[in-house]
Structure formats: C-alpha cells, structure tokens
C-alpha cells in the first residue's frame with residue numbers, strides 16, 4: 617500500500633541556508649525545543665495527524681545544531697507523529713548522547729516501552745491541549761500517564777492557548793511531576809505584558825517552584841514582527857517584553873529552543889541564525905544567558921552531568 621503524504625496546502629518548509637548567528641552562544645548550549653519530521657519514507661506520519669509537513673530529518677537537525685553553535689538538542693515529539701515516538705527516539709539514539717527527548721504516550725503504554733524510551737533518552741511526556749493540533753485527551757488518562765512516568769524522574773511538557781489556562785490551572789497544578797510550559801503559554805502580545813492576562817500566566821508559574829517555562833517561539837507569537845529575515849538584527853520586538861519578564865523573574869526555570877522546523881507557520885519561515893540573535897534581547901546579561909541556555913536545560917535533561 618502506498619500512502620500519500622502530500623504536504624498541507626500552504627505549508628512552509630524550514631529555511632535552507634540560515635545565517636550564522638552574530639550572538640556568541642555560551643559553551644555547551646542546549647536547543648531545548650525542536651522536532652524531527654519523518655523522513656516520511658522511514659517514519660510515516662500518524663493517521664490521526666492534523667497536518668502533513670515536509671521532511672525534517674535528524675541529520676538536518678544535527679547539522680543546524682552545529683551551524684548555530686548549540687551542543688545539544690531536546691527533541692520534542694511533534695503531533696504529526698501522534699504517539700509513535702520512533703522518529704524522535706531514533707534521533708536520540710543517533711546523537712551520541714547529545715539529544716534527549718519528550719514523548720507522547722497513550723495510557724496503555726507498556727512498562728517495557730517506557731523503559732526503552734528512557735534508555736533512548738526520553739525525559740518527559742507532552743500533554744497537548746491546542747485544539748488545532750490534537751483531539752482532547754481525557755484528563756484521567758493524562759493523570760494516569762503522569763503517575764506512570766513519575767518513577768522515571770520525567771516531567772510533563774504542556775502546550776496550551778492562553779485563553780485555556782483558566783480552565784486547566786487546577787488540573788495542571790495537581791500533576792505530581794514538574795511541569796514545563798511551551799512557548800510562554802502563548803500570550804497575546806498585542807496586550808500589555810504587565811496586564812491581567814499575562815499576570816495570570818505568571819501567577820501560575822509562581823504557584824509551584826517546579827514549573828518551568830520555555831521562552832520560545834517569538835516567530836509564532838509575534839504580530840508586528842519584524843520577522844527574522846534579511847539580516848534583521850532585532851526581530852519580533854513585540855515579544856521581547858513578555859519573554860524578558862519571564863527570564864528576569866524565573867532565571868532558574870527558563871529554557872530556550874529554536875522550535876525548528878517550525879510547524880504550521882503561516883506568514884514566513886524564520887532564518888534560524890537570526891532567530892538565535894533574538895536571545896540577547898530577552899536575556900540581557902551573560903549570567904542570564906548561561907542559565908537559560910546551559911545550566912537550566914542541563915539540570916532538567918542531563919542531571920547526571922552536573
């Protein structure tokens with residue numbers, strides 16, 4: 617049987633030939649949020665997926681890592697692969713210990729599978745509440761999964777829209793393992809970074825000392841840009857005050873990642889070199905950057921190295 621994996625109409629492929637960042641990354645930096653897609657011939661996309669992307673292989677990811685000046689990757693299971701973690705786990709196994717991962721699990725996952733994923737380098741499971749990406753999972757299933765992963769020392773990565781936090785807050789706070797919030801909880805950056813909406817998000821992060829936040833995806837959150845293209849050295853200015861607020865209040869609980877290959881962007885595909893040049897704007901001192909890019913992700917994903 618041949619399966620057609622025609623790309624979703626309007627799909628933007630990742631940016632080929634990115635520039636070299638001007639920003640000099642600290643030694644041992646971790647790209648703590650990126651994905652692999654396929655390649656589809658080796659790792660077919662899941663039947664339940666909501667989009668069909670281009671290929672974005674582990675080799676292309678590792679090439680980007682080296683080009684940008686990162687040392688390590690955290691590969692987050694992309695929703696186009698559903699709960700089939702094989703492409704992500706294969707990337708971890710091929711990385712020589714330089715990649716760790718975040719899986720998607722069904723509640724019927726076996727202990728043997730969990731052990732195998734742990735050995736491959738998985739250290740977290742992703743709960744996705746973004747309706748355009750996944751069908752809703754019953755909360756009891758998520759709670760069961762959280763209990764199953766707790767003995768492995770894993771955490772839960774959560775992706776939600778800002779408007780859904782109010783309904784999710786109590787449930788999330790009841791999860792018995794550390795939480796990592798994707799993309800700052802997707803704030804509406806046309807609003808005030810000191811206003812009540814983002815204030816509610818910060819309050820949530822304050823509610824437990826083991827809630828972490830990825831200050832990622834300015835290319836997704838930005839409304840007025842300018843995009844990281846054509847040499848732009850000050851991209852996504854509207855996102856900066858939000859990310860900077862989080863970095864300054866929670867310097868020991870923030871992570872940064874490229875989000876390569878940037879699924880579902882509609883208006884443009886960033887030059888990843890220029891995207892890296894966004895970092896000093898949100899983490900203005902060498903100390904903050906050392907924590908954001910090295911110390912924090914190492915503590916969460918490679919604790920044995922400390």
Ligand SMILES: O=C(O)c1cc(C(=O)O)oc(=O)c1
Pocket residue numbers: 693694695696749798836875879880
């Ligand atoms: O906003 C998105 O479309 C998106 C999708 C995925 C995924 O499909 O896994 O991951 C992300 O981090 C962001």
